Amino acid sequence: MRRIISILMENEPGALSRVVGLFSQRGYNIETLTVAPTEDRTLSRLTLTTFGDDRQIERITKNLNKLIEVVKLVDLTEGPHIERELMLCKVKATGAQRAEVKRTVDIFRGQIVDVTSSVYTVQLAGTSDKLDAFVGTIGDAQVLEVVRTGVSGISRGEKVLSI
């Protein structure tokens, strides 16, 4: 099962490698990983997605919690949450395809943020599924380059992950 684990941790060198090490040591793959400082510069928020059953995730979260730099963590997939990923995508835009790509971008509520005579650079935000669907719709033949940030997420409602 896909999980989104969100971690609040000390913004210190070495902290990230400890988190990643716990996964690689056990042979678990991290699908996506995004990390940046929070409004409090001494803290970083790290969001990662991985796959695992309840037992594996329980073990990994217990061990993540043991890391000295980890302040708090939450498995967002345990409750209602919002997840977003940002994608920048270069798409071939020539001839008849040019208008079709523009229409598709509009349908997906993306933005064209850079244009040349043959290429559109599209910015698109949403769930990972939506980003996949966009790339699928445009088709491999048209897609020149894809950059994705990885999932960021936050709980719905009043619940906050803070110290």
Add this chain to the structure above:
Amino acid sequence: MEKLSGAEMLVRALQDEGVEIIFGYPGGAVLHIYDALFQQDKVQHILVRHEQAATHAADGYSRATGKPGVVLVTSGPGATNAVTGIATAYMDSIPMVVLSGQVRSDWIGDDAFQETDMVGICRPIVKHSFSVRKPEDIPEMMKKAFYIATTGRPGPVLVDIPKDQTSPLVKVPYEYPKKVKMRSYSPVARGHSGQIRKAVDEMLKARRPVIYAGGGVILGDGSEYLTKLAKLLNFPVTNTLMGLGAYPGSDSQFLGMLGMHGTYEANMVMHSSDLIVAVGARFDDRVTNHAEKFCPGATVIHVDVDPASISKNVRADVPIVGPVRQVLEEMVSMIEESPDRPDAKALQRWWDEIKGWREYHGLRYEVNDGGPMKPQQVVQALYKATKGDAYVTSDVGQHQMFAAQFYKFDKPRRWINSGGLGTMGFGLPSAIGVQFAFPDAMVACVTGEGSIQMNIQELSTCLQYGLPIKIININNQALGMVRQWQDMQYGGRHSQSYMDSLPDFVRLAESYGHVGIRVDRIEDLDEAMEKAFSLKDRLVFMDIYVDPSEHVYPMHIADGSMRDMWLSKTERT
């Protein structure tokens, strides 16, 4: 405020932590620190002959005293040599602070002479690590290092120190923090009373209970309350390899060690129990045998300070996260206040059954009449000569299991062995640490001719400091445990488990300035032991030749349950 260099601050921080002794080996990157050490006399530095031995010595010191062990090594090979010892301490949750030198900050990452990424190498085998980036950080970093190493589930902490951070030319104000507070680290201070109450209720209604206590009881100073609990309830107690001494080994309620080479009765009791009270133990694979076949009828209470240990291998029905001492104390007082007691008749029937198991096997082994000595006899002679009152360190292999089975430890912190990592070469250096902690105590290192050669250079350290350790070399001229597995699982093909050019250990010991005694016949064993322990100020190396064909029994049958055991070469359950 007083101004000190980084090197001086490190030494002062050790003093302020109350550290009396450190183990180490100098080298380029730590010369400033060694110079600062030279100019004071509060912290004694012990010079070993190899950095691995420094870590094991600090480890042995810690296990015997409960205080953190401290190690100082240089960068590169000095640091990497310490890795095995750090991993050993990590696996057994031993509090340790390792100071490792590093090349100067602006050279890091450039393949400088004796550079290695020690923080990176150690990441999976330390509780935490620090890297000094400016000398001003040293006092707080050291305070945190000791705090982290010694609290919660203890473990080794590495402090990596680039040489420029210790320069005598840079002096900064020094003040050692009195307290440390970390928002991201707060070990559990108390077990949940509701959970403890639940556990007590389970104990009071148990009919076939057993207490399964591990190294956590020793590390958490819980032996006193563990004993009270067992006595109050009349429950049988088994200890893990790491837990030996947590409950008095000669007490009638003690079943011996459990697990792969545990006693028949301990393993039978576990398998047949309806309640397991696991305290400071982690259901290691060497204990449980196949986890899915583990004790099918038992309710499991699991007390541990580390939440990650609970329900890791075996699901706990009543998990209690907390310091074992406090939890046990609370259990004892709840039971004392309660009018209820477990069903005495049911317990009596349970004890009758246990008695039967005890009588059936009871660690029996065959003695060779007139033939070679058995290794078990050596441990029994050691027990007799020391009246059960020695600190016993051990290496890894058959001799370790025989020592665990046959030496009855009545007190905690007397049995010192590498249980988790299983590090050959641990015995002698850890004995060094123990002897420094207790200069007047009897310290015996039970080892084998394979293990002892993995750190034999420490005989030199023992000479330098006049350590009267007694080395009990159970010499079967083979890597006994490897050979046993080869006998049992590889058709007796002894691939590389035979050592055919052993040194003359007696002369080797003598050349290091010690006393060597060779024993070949059982008739000479007791007298030789007496003689060795009568030489109170000398290290004695006892080279004792034993039957190479002996196996350790009982032995779990792989992938079976707790009760599936070989009881001898020909008999199984």
